[in-house]
Amino acid sequence: xxKNRINQKLKEDKxxxxxxxxxxxxxxxxxxxxxxxxxxNGVDMIEIGLPxxxxxxxxxxxxxxxxxxxxxxxxxxxxxxxxQNIRETVSIPLVMMGYFNPVFQYxxxxxxxxxxxxxxxxIILPDLPLDVxxxxxxxxxxxxxxxxxxLITPQTSDERIRMIDKVSEGFIYMVSSASTTGxxxxxxxxxxxxxxxxxxxxxxxxxxxxxxxxxxxxxDQATKNAKGAIIGSAFIKHLTQHGTEKIDGFVRGIR
Amino acid sequence: xxxxxxxxxxxxxxxxxxxxxxxxPNTEELRQNYLSIxxxxxxxxxxQQLLRDYVGRPTPLYFAERMSERYKTKIYLKREDLxxxxxxxxxxxxxxxxxxxxxxxxxxxxxxxxxxxxxATATVCALMGIECVVYMGEVxxxxxxxxxxxxxxxxxxxxxxxxxSRTLKDATNEAIRDWINNPVDTHYIIGSVxxxxxxxDMVARFQSVISEEIKTQLLxxxxxxxxxxxxxxxxxxxxxxxxxxxxxDNPEVGIIAVEAAGKxxxxxxxxxxxxxxxxxxxxxxxxxLMQTPDGxxxxxxxxxxxxDYPGVGPLHAHLFRSGRGEFISITDDEAMTAGLTLCxxxxxxxxxESSHAFAILEQRKFNPTDxxxxxxxxxxxxxxxxxxxYFKL
Ligand SMILES: Cc1ncc(COP(=O)(O)O)c(C=O)c1O
Numbered sequence: 045x046x047k048n049r050i051n052q053k054l055k056e057d058k059x060x061x062x063x064x065x066x067x068x069x070x071x072x073x074x075x076x077x078x079x080x081x082x083x084x085n086g087v088d089m090i091e092i093g094l095p096x097x098x099x100x101x102x103x104x105x106x107x108x109x110x111x112x113x114x115x116x117x118x119x120x121x122x123x124x125x126x127x128q129n130i131r132e133t134v135s136i137p138l139v140m141m142g143y144f145n146p147v148f149q150y151x152x153x154x155x156x157x158x159x160x161x162x163x164x165x166x167i168i169l170p171d172l173p174l175d176v177x178x179x180x181x182x183x184x185x186x187x188x189x190x191x192x193x194x195l196i197t198p199q200t201s202d203e204r205i206r207m208i209d210k211v212s213e214g215f216i217y218m219v220s221s222a223s224t225t226g227x228x229x230x231x232x233x234x235x236x237x238x239x240x241x242x243x244x245x246x247x248x249x250x251x252x253x254x255x256x257x258x259x260x261x262x263x264d265q266a267t268k269n270a271k272g273a274i275i276g277s278a279f280i281k282h283l284t285q286h287g288t289e290k291i292d293g294f295v296r297g298i299r
Numbered sequence: 300x301x302x303x304x305x306x307x308x309x310x311x312x313x314x315x316x317x318x319x320x321x322x323x324p325n326t327e328e329l330r331q332n333y334l335s336i337x338x339x340x341x342x343x344x345x346x347q348q349l350l351r352d353y354v355g356r357p358t359p360l361y362f363a364e365r366m367s368e369r370y371k372t373k374i375y376l377k378r379e380d381l382x383x384x385x386x387x388x389x390x391x392x393x394x395x396x397x398x399x400x401x402x403x404x405x406x407x408x409x410x411x412x413x414x415x416x417x418x419a420t421a422t423v424c425a426l427m428g429i430e431c432v433v434y435m436g437e438v439x440x441x442x443x444x445x446x447x448x449x450x451x452x453x454x455x456x457x458x459x460x461x462x463x464s465r466t467l468k469d470a471t472n473e474a475i476r477d478w479i480n481n482p483v484d485t486h487y488i489i490g491s492v493x494x495x496x497x498x499x500d501m502v503a504r505f506q507s508v509i510s511e512e513i514k515t516q517l518l519x520x521x522x523x524x525x526x527x528x529x530x531x532x533x534x535x536x537x538x539x540x541x542x543x544x545x546x547x548d549n550p551e552v553g554i555i556a557v558e559a560a561g562k563x564x565x566x567x568x569x570x571x572x573x574x575x576x577x578x579x580x581x582x583x584x585x586x587x588l589m590q591t592p593d594g595x596x597x598x599x600x601x602x603x604x605x606x607d608y609p610g611v612g613p614l615h616a617h618l619f620r621s622g623r624g625e626f627i628s629i630t631d632d633e634a635m636t637a638g639l640t641l642c643x644x645x646x647x648x649x650x651x652e653s654s655h656a657f658a659i660l661e662q663r664k665f666n667p668t669d670x671x672x673x674x675x676x677x678x679x680x681x682x683x684x685x686x687x688x689y690f691k692l
Contacts, residue, residue, distance in 0.1 A: 097595040100476065101479065145588075149590070171318060222321065224479050
């Protein structure tokens, strides 16, 4: 079992609030300030989005933030540079989230090594499939102490969920509904049934729900069964409106 | 060396299914069923009957006498332009609509560049009475207006892709996002040999009717099944895959792939993937891909909307890397000139995509006895405005 900040955090006796943002948005140099402010205001974990030109699994909000971030000049080297000293001020788990191609171009091993140097705890690459991870990259991720986080969706079969549970060593990213990312105002019965179905599987890894969490109501509903929830698009919208101001108000609005 | 897909979905180092988990159930359902469905007698029969009675197959293999004289070699044209809807694209859409029916799907989505695949998809959806949504880049909607109108007349909804370069790549992104949001009732009819496994193989098999016919037709005309060369333009690579398919394992048949150089390979405005691409992931497939050193996919350019794609099907990446295929890139100007030459020498107005293939005859020398089959992938009706603007007609 990999021991890192994610596993420590998951042991805490509370529902976890995790926030996603796209690095380089709204301004190129906002990355560190956003991370520090989120921690200061009690956020439990942060997903740092490495922007990609063709984010297939994302809805319009994250697409736009990615385009802006790239136009601002964000790239993999620059992001690592910005995060160089992040562990001097931040102690909550940090997860890199992005698409596989930029990581593949950087070199998977070089990327993992850099992540470890900086103090990144996990990686989420939605388009790196389970079998390719196992065949080609699992050893590398482990060598650098990184947790690879897999997604499941309402369409994922119980059998496959159990397989993913077996390979996972931190938490399972539970996509709330069959959809791309984007804030929703509420979850229906279908989601509730799905949340309960997964809870009943009694998996070894805790689950954190993402996609469509936007406010206190959806956060509470998602975390009734799951260990935590991730807010992405709703926070990006907040950044669009307020820049890096009022992050305290945003977090307080959730819990 | 094998040029066919292996059981894991790879052609050499290329291919696979690099898709988010949201798409796993859809592609897995297809992967588990596509070969057995294609083997079912009822499927085969309906597919062949539609290709014959509806599409108008077999398409002629035509000996182009005047062109042959001019270029001092034996040139045959495989007339995919004579298919219903005007291009090879319909071979695939007929196959996939039958596949969708077998899988119990009641909604179809597709991406389109030139609009040929969109029209071919809208056509088979009308034929079967199935709902159809086609994603098309805003830029392409403007430069391929007649095909947009056709799709609408056929009852399809055309949704503009407004992200990125607003061309084929972005239309494909939007179609994939639609599929993520509609995983149960919808089948995605991809228009080329691209995308996650099993799409490249399935589309190649549906298009393989082209080379199957070439074999029998050439036997009749030349007394032999195998040409010396097969030439095709490559966007994603479906007309090429179909034209090469039954010759891939026969090293005596030379395979020539023609890519769009746009304004020139070194101008920054090009779509010549084999020359400019590096290994990467696009639309769920590991293949050659035009990208920044940072792994961001770059905007391609070609005068022809159907070749304006920053990647290439994994089969073609493998043909390039292994040296099995000879890759040539052709500029906008060379293609337009070659298109006009074909009009005036053979009385055939080609699609601008297909014109790229013909342009190699000006630079690639063949022996007088060589039998060269040119895949004429589509007709030029849809490109009339572009020809008018270019030649100030
Ligand atoms: C006439 C014609 N030829 C070629 C192409 C390129 O596609 P592919 O490389 O898949 O054959 C297109 C695409 O729209 C087309 O319309």
